[in-house]
Amino acid sequence: xxxxxxxxxxxARDVASALSGMEVGGHEQVVHFYxxxxxxxxxxAIHNTHLGPALGGTRMWTYKTEEEALTDVLRxxxxxxxxxxxxxxxxxGGKAVIIGDAKxxxxxxxxxxxxxxxxxLAGRYITAEDVNIGTRDIEYIAMETKxxxxxxxxxxxxxxxxxxxxxxxxxxxxxxxxxxYGNESLAGKKVLVQGVGKVGQSLVEHLVKDGAKVWINDINxxxxxxxxxxxxxxxxADAETMFDLxxxxxxxxxxxxxxxxxxxxxxxxxxxxxxxxxxLADEDLHGKMCSEKGILYAPDFLINAGGxxxxxxxxxxxxxxxxxAKTERIFDAASNVFGIAKRENxxxxxxxxxxxxxxxxxxxxxxxxx
Ligand code: NAD
Numbered sequence: 575x576x577x578x579x580x581x582x583x584x585x586a587r588d589v590a591s592a593l594s595g596m597e598v599g600g601h602e603q604v605v606h607f608y609x610x611x612x613x614x615x616x617x618x619a620i621h622n623t624h625l626g627p628a629l630g631g632t633r634m635w636t637y638k639t640e641e642e643a644l645t646d647v648l649r650x651x652x653x654x655x656x657x658x659x660x661x662x663x664x665x666x667g668g669k670a671v672i673i674g675d676a677k678x679x680x681x682x683x684x685x686x687x688x689x690x691x692x693x694x695l696a697g698r699y700i701t702a703e704d705v706n707i708g709t710r711d712i713e714y715i716a717m718e719t720k721x722x723x724x725x726x727x728x729x730x731x732x733x734x735x736x737x738x739x740x741x742x743x744x745x746x747x748x749x750x751x752x753x754x755y756g757n758e759s760l761a762g763k764k765v766l767v768q769g770v771g772k773v774g775q776s777l778v779e780h781l782v783k784d785g786a787k788v789w790i791n792d793i794n795x796x797x798x799x800x801x802x803x804x805x806x807x808x809x810x811a812d813a814e815t816m817f818d819l820x821x822x823x824x825x826x827x828x829x830x831x832x833x834x835x836x837x838x839x840x841x842x843x844x845x846x847x848x849x850x851x852x853x854l855a856d857e858d859l860h861g862k863m864c865s866e867k868g869i870l871y872a873p874d875f876l877i878n879a880g881g882x883x884x885x886x887x888x889x890x891x892x893x894x895x896x897x898x899a900k901t902e903r904i905f906d907a908a909s910n911v912f913g914i915a916k917r918e919n920x921x922x923x924x925x926x927x928x929x930x931x932x933x934x935x936x937x938x939x940x941x942x943x944x
Contacts, residue, residue: 607691612684619651621667624938628668630654631704634676647671657875659930663886668699676706682714689718697721702885723885732888735881740776742904746877747847749908754844761785764821769828770801773849791816831855838863847872861921873926
């Protein structure tokens with residue numbers, strides 16, 4: 575028997591207080607899903623739909639508490655609003671988290687139950703892959719809802735969006751190098767890639783091809799070995815000492831909040847540019863600290879938008895060339911943000927958020943008038 579519950583009143587109050595101070599308004603809808611028979615515990619957060627339906631992946635993670643999962647989904651969904659807006663997509667921001675161990679708790683029944691829940695949101699939220707949810711899982715979700723993207727190529731989808739994300743991050747990094755060194759080439763640059771999962775591995779390949787000297791770090795030794803055996807000349811960095819490395823670029827490609835007061839105290843790099851969402855533990859504080867330390871921070875939601883572009887193109891009928899062509903715009907978009915930040919003497923994260931908010935405001939207004 576299934577037992578499902580929507581957001582309780584007490585939980586709604588918690589959510590409302592967690593949202594105070596959000597620049598583009600609070601979340602529009604937050605729904606908790608429980609299903610006894612499959613053990614599913616999930617939260618969907620719809621942040622903003624002014625530009626279109628909320629699109630964002632589903633993450634499965636062993637959150638210690640429900641509050642921790644809620645905080646994550648609120649932050650991630652808000653980031654998706656900014657990402658879609660600054661990328662020029664007609665999409666809003668949303669995200670889902672499934673609380674549980676993907677290795678032991680993920681099953682066809684659980685994923686299909688989740689798909690049914692997503693379907694109940696009637697298209698206000700469209701789901702996709704994220705950490706621990708891959709294309710095979712998306713296939714199961716798609717059996718229960720059409721509000722899903724990121725299907726395997728054999729089913730007419732764009733497949734794993736990670737290579738496109740990695741390509742966009744690489745271009746964002748080259749735009750950063752152009753801003754800092756006057757030359758976009760990464761040849762000879764020392765780069766630390768933290769997290770060599772799907773995106774990190776592909777990014778390392780681009781970096782090595784461009785002539786960069788690469789260090790990798792990961793908590794998963796299998797992923798470290800996979801990169802070391804595939805790409806020659808890559809060095810493994812120890813977690814304890816990696817932020818002390820003499821490096822030019824730090825690329826966070828694991829989970830969020832790795833750019834914080836402790837890491838910034840040690841980091842001596844000139845650029846931070848990576849794939850992870852919500853890299854800055856505190857956007858205002860650490861965005862400002864980066865500027866004060868003379869570190870160019872390439873806003874995460876701007877340069878990691880390749881995956882979102884890829885899945886958004888699938889909604890129109892997938893075309894790989896179009897996905898890569900649209901992703902190439904990340905280079906100019908990043909250069910534009912760096913230019914604004916320099917002219918106005920503000921942190922890059924602030925410049926990027928302002929551009930996104932302006933589009934949500936101006937274009938959102940037009941959409942409302944139809
Ligand atoms: P992934 O799960 O394939 O890889 C993440 C890697 O980080 C894993 O190898 C994991 O072991 C490692 N890791 C986790 N915690 C770590 C830590 N504390 N120190 C070092 N390594 C650690 O995920 P992915 O798809 O490669 O995504 C990476 C990041 O980029 C995530 O934050 C994700 O939200 C973000 N992102 C991914 C995409 C995409 O297309 N996949 C798009 C946009 C943003």
